[in-house]
Amino acid sequence: MDIFNNMILGFTVAFTPWNLFYCLFGALIGTLIGVLPGVGPAATIALLLPFTFNVPPVTALIMLAGIYYGSQYGGSTTSILVNIPGESSSVVTCLDGYAMARQGRAGPALAIAAMGSFFAGCVATVIICLLAPTLGELALKFGPAEYFSMMVLGLVGATMLAHGSLLKAIAMILFGLVLGLVGTDVNSGTRRFTFGISTLFDGIDFVVVVMGLFGLAEIISSLDHEKKKEILTTKVSGLMPTRSDLKASWKAVIRGTVLGSVLGILPGGGAILSSFASYALEKRIASDPSRFGIGAIEGVAGPESANNAGAQTSFIPMLTLGIPTNGVMALMLGAMMIHGITPGPRVMVERPDLFWGLIVSMWVGNLMLVVLNLPLIGIWVRLLTVPYRFLYPAIVMFCCIGVYSLNNSIFDLAMATGFGIVGYILLKLDCEPAPLVLGFILGPMMEIYFRRAMVLSRGDFTVFFTQPISLTMLLAAAILLLMNIAPIVRHKREEVF
């Protein structure tokens, strides 16, 4: 069997001492920032990106992936213990998790969250192994028209998750696409949007954009509504869930895993959407919905499994098609490009060590998190008492040294400041940075495929609608857009965010 050989290859890569070390390091850093509110996985990955240059690409990706799923674990810990969601994907866990903690049942809630997450992580890993090669083979047959339509679908999906208005999210994508075009055009050698500045001839560095938008802009906006937080710490006593807890939650774990795995693959999906959808589902099918919000264990088990499954399967489109489905995946894609790997279906064929090593490491990382995190809960909770005013100067420092060390360029730092200021203003105007980053990554690729498709069709625009796969993807994009405009969904979106 092919898949077994692949898995063995994955294990040999993931189990080298250095990769194990970086996997653990990433997972721990992820948990740490998951615990700390105001520092998200996207910002952290952006911060650590420049410092991964001197390790092999697979090691870098293993660490960055660890940050992402580690943050899911950390986020749920603080949701349950102190009612502060460290990450937006664990907002719903607060509802029943914190209610359980107040009843003195924090231990079982944490244990169920961890076990559910681990189960979901295992299932999602198997799903990636089964689905990714098929999808990758299919994608190898794609022509430029299919690629272009797929990117349109990916970008439309990204608008689903943005807060606020759809029009603004689309405008942010377009702005990102334009920023992505800055630099020398590959086809003609024309220098575009450089305004005569020689540093811009090679384009704007990806790290500069994300450091400004995710790092600096978020610091400024966190300081803007800085307030003192009272943190009540709950004592954790007795981790083991009772027999009835297990009986009540195992079905919710399975449902959450399935839901999360499916939603994670879809464009715009991922951890956040999965957890909300799972909570809604559990509440709908429960025999007594009134228990939800006052300590129903299904309300912890379902969403926590779903967000972990969603976090894992959102790697599928990124790894096989080169299409990011959310902001963090856009950063992972950027990391691959920085390491000289062209994302797309060829990655699996040309760099099987990277592909399978990363997947196995995600499973290993999840295992480490379960084993390590439950005993470490006390430390994580104490970290919550570190005030933000000690934290953010350190983040500013990491930003500065990270940006500077890219090209030893002062201009890059000035540009990052500019992106920070623009990003802050846009945040104030309810425009989120994630769609912009997606556009920025996909911009140059989109233009290339658009041009190629038009050359092949001799300038006929209908090519996007006459190819069946391309048509399907454009239709799916149109349906997503219509769903967003539809009053029911819009109402739900406002409710959720």
Added chain:
Amino acid sequence: MRIRIRNGKDFYAGLFFFFIGIVTVLEARAYSIGTARSMGPGYFPILLGYLLLMIGGGTAVRGLWLKGKGIKISSIRPLLMVSGAVLSFAFLLKPCGLILALLALVFISCLGSREFRIRYAVILFFVLAAIATVLFVYVLGLPLPLFWSK
């Protein structure tokens, strides 16, 4: 009749994107556009520029129409201090070295918080300077001068 901005967030966001659209279109007009069959470097950007103009304009007009929340900025101090911290780091790094640049970075960025205490800033500076020296200069070997060089 006076025009009232009912939704400041939409209105100004719309204006911003409209402006970006104008810049994009004006700049891209200088590049050759080509035909649909063989596109020049200006084709795709102009397309994006016009889309931005439309969506930006639409959002701005909607901001005049539909009610919504205005923009609330309690203080511009964080904005000034954080960007000031990064810029002063940038300009001090080469002439004065990492340590002095970090001194400016830590103090100016600490001023961004309303709970600024000089004692905390001093402690933070020593901690961060030690971390940066050990981690970035010695472990990662980044070519950062610790102090000014002649």
